Amino acid sequence: QPPMDAIVEFVRDGNTVRCLLMPSYHLVTVQLTGIKCPMLRREGSSNENNEPFAEEAKQFVDTRLLQRQVKVILDGVNNQNLVGTLLHPNGNIALHLLKDGLAKCVDWSLTLLQPGWREKYRATEKYAKDSRLRIWKNYVPQTGYGDNENNSSNDMGATASNGKSNDPSLKGYQAKVLEVMNGDALTIRDLRDNKIRKVYLSSVRAPRAADLQQKNDENNPSGTRQQIKRPLYEIPYLFEARELLRKRLVGKVVRVVTDYVQPASDDYPEKICCTVYAGNVNLGEALISKGLAKAVRHRQDDEKRSSHYDDLLTAEQQAEKRGVGIFSNGGGLQRIVDMTGESNKERAKGLLSVLQRNG
Numbered sequence: 001q002p003p004m005d006a007i008v009e010f011v012r013d014g015n016t017v018r019c020l021l022m023p024s025y026h027l028v029t030v031q032l033t034g035i036k037c038p039m040l041r042r043e044g045s046s047n048e049n050n051e052p053f054a055e056e057a058k059q060f061v062d063t064r065l066l067q068r069q070v071k072v073i074l075d076g077v078n079n080q081n082l083v084g085t086l087l088h089p090n091g092n093i094a095l096h097l098l099k100d101g102l103a104k105c106v107d108w109s110l111t112l113l114q115p116g117w118r119e120k121y122r123a124t125e126k127y128a129k130d131s132r133l134r135i136w137k138n139y140v141p142q143t144g145y146g147d148n149e150n151n152s153s154n155d156m157g158a159t160a161s162n163g164k165s166n167d168p169s170l171k172g173y174q175a176k177v178l179e180v181m182n183g184d185a186l187t188i189r190d191l192r193d194n195k196i197r198k199v200y201l202s203s204v205r206a207p208r209a210a211d212l213q214q215k216n217d218e219n220n221p222s223g224t225r226q227q228i229k230r231p232l233y234e235i236p237y238l239f240e241a242r243e244l245l246r247k248r249l250v251g252k253v254v255r256v257v258t259d260y261v262q263p264a265s266d267d268y269p270e271k272i273c274c275t276v277y278a279g280n281v282n283l284g285e286a287l288i289s290k291g292l293a294k295a296v297r298h299r300q301d302d303e304k305r306s307s308h309y310d311d312l313l314t315a316e317q318q319a320e321k322r323g324v325g326i327f328s329n330g331g332g333l334q335r336i337v338d339m340t341g342e343s344n345k346e347r348a349k350g351l352l353s354v355l356q357r358n359g
Contacts, residue, residue, distance in 0.1 A: 001073055001074045001075070002073075003071035003072065003073050003087060004021055004022070004071065004072045004073075004074070005021070005022040005023075005069060005070075005071065005072075006019040006020060006021050006022060006069070006070055006071070006072045007019065007020045007022065007067065007068070007069055007070075008065040008066055008067065008068055008070060008086075009027065009067070010066075011058055011061050011062045011065065011066055012029075012040075012058075013037055013039065013040045013054065013057065013058050014037025014038065014054070014057025014058050014060065014061055014097060014102060014103060015031060015032040015035055015036055015037040015057075015094075015097070015103060016029065016030070016031050016032070016081075017029075017030055017032075017061065017065065017086065018030075019070070019072055019086075021072070022069075028082050029081050029082065030072060030074075030081070030082045030083070030084045030086070031078060031081050031082070031083050031084070031109075032083075032084070032085070032086060032093070032094045032097075032103075033075045033076070033083050033084055033085050033094070033109050033110075033112050033113055034085075034094060034105060034106060034109050034110040034112070034113050034117070034118070034121050035094045035097060035098060035103040035104065035105060035106060035109075035121070036103060036104055036106045037054065037057040037058075037097060037102060037103045038050070038051035038052060038053045038054035038057055038102075038135060039051045039054055040054045040055070040058060052135065053101075053102055053134050053135050056102060056134070057097060057102040057103065060096075060097060060100065060102055061093060061097070064088060064090075064093065064096075065086065065088060065093060068088065070086050070087060070088055070093075071086070071087040072084050072085070072086055072087075073085040073087070075109075075112040075113060076109070076112045078109070083109055083112060085113070085117070092117075094121070095120060095121065095124050098121060098124040098125050098128060099124050099127060099128060100128070100133060100134065101128040101131070101132075101133025101134030101135050101136050101137075102134055102135065103135075104125060104135065104300070105121050105122060105125045106300070107298075107300065107309070107310070107313060108313070110122075110310050110313075111310060111313045111314045111317055115310075115311075115314075118310045122310070129141075141303070142302075142303045142304060171255075171257075172255045172256050172257035172258070172274075172275075172277070173190060173191070173192055173255070173256055174191045174192075174253055174254075174255060174256075175188040175189060175190050175191055175197075175253070175254055175255075175256045176188060176189045176191060176251070176252070176253050176254075177249040177250055177251065177252055177253075177254055178196065178250070179250065180242055180245045180246040180249060180250060181198065182206055182238065182241070182242050183206025183207065183238050183241030183242050183245065183287065183292060183293055184200055184201045184204045184205060184206040184241075184284075184287075184293060185198060185199070185200050185201070186198070186199055186200075186201075186245070186249070186276065188254070188256065190256075191253070197272060198272070199256065199258075199272045199273070199274045199276070200262075200271050200272065200273045200274070201273070201274065201275070201276060201283060201284040201287075201293075202259040202260070202273040202274055202275050202284065202305065202306035202307070202309075203259075203273075203284070203295055203296045203298065203305045203306035203309050203312055204284040204287060204288065204293050204294075204295065204296065204306070204312065205293060205294050205295070205296050206238055206241050206242075206287070206292070206293045207235050207236055207237050207238040207241065207292075207293070207326060208235065208238075209235055233336045236326065237291070237292050237325050237326050240292055240325075241287055241292035241293055244286075244287065244290070244292060245283065245287075248278060248283075249278060249283075252278065254276050254277060254278050254283075255276070255277040256274045256275075256276050256277075257274055257275045257276075257277070257307065258272060258273075258274050259273050259274060259275055259304075259305070259306055259307050260273050260303075260304035260305070261273065262304065273304075273306075275306055275307055275308060282308055282311065284306065284308075284312060285308065285311050285312055285315045288312055288315040288316050288319060289315040289318060289319055290319065290324060290325055291319040291320075291322075291324035291325015291326050291327050291328065292325050292326070293326075294316055294326070295309070295312040295313050295315075295316045339351065
């Protein structure tokens with residue numbers, strides 16, 4: 001979408017303005033893409049208060065944009081409101097709000113930005129966080145990043161970067177893939193110390209049996225829940241996800257960048273979550289782009305996420321738009337004849353001779 005000339009007629013809050021588009025003279029409401037400012041109290045509401053720094057964010061935009069001519073880039077639509085980027089002669093107003101600690105990044109709308117802008121938004125927000133500016137005055141960095149066993153400086157440096165997969169700053173470490181556990185977990189041998197580890201793809205969720213259980217719950221109004229235990233090939237697209245990784249990775253050397261460590265809980269052990277590259281290909285992004293996995297939806301304040309989280313969200317949006325894999329209307333089940341178990345013993349013996357003759 002090419003930039004359009006506009007005049008800012010009204011500032012509702014820090015990230016919402018009303019613009020008069022030129023030369024068509026259409027009056028439109030535009031939400032700023034990729035950010036969210038503190039909310040002002042709604043008009044007529046007596047039981048609400050302004051969020052901290054909401055007035056400051058509105059005044060910041062008021063003094064710089066009101067009745068000024070700007071360039072508007074329309075990026076998308078949200079709840080019948082246009083979502084866009086406002087460019088002032090002095091720069092992108094969203095970046096200035098982020099830099100002054102008057103706004104925070106919003107995952108869902110960051111994906112509407114062009115890739116070059118996303119990294120700038122994240123880096124600018126990080127600057128405000130580290131400087132403890134305004135809304136970040138009580139900010140405390142979360143712990144649990146990097147490779148706890150080796151404290152690799154390369155891994156720790158990767159957590160703050162959100163660039164392309166061939167970014168030379170994302171060094172990580174070399175490892176050999178021994179086994180693909182399922183669509184989002186690998187067993188690797190760390191070539192630095194020859195230790196065997198199980199790692200998980202950061203912010204990537206392969207299909208689960210629980211997804212089938214959720215669908216059954218929707219069709220079962222009685223509310224009775226039963227735990228589903230299914231073989232891999234009976235879960236739609238899980239077999240394809242596992243096979244894509246197995247054929248491409250087993251026995252191969254990959255580059256592993258540790259993003260965060262998820263602590264152990266009552267039901268689950270500690271999980272080392274990494275971004276894994278085959279060459280310059282981010283394997284998590286490749287899975288999602290083929291519709292064989294989804295991006296995990298983290299809480300907005302949860303910093304334990306993939307160092308390429310925005311790329312994962314973009315890949316998911318594109319896969320959903322194309323209707324591939326788990327975003328298609330159906331299918332994904334492998335038709336496999338189960339010849340295991342005592343009941344199939346005679347049938348399996350009959351097929352053994354056929355397999356031997358065919359080599």
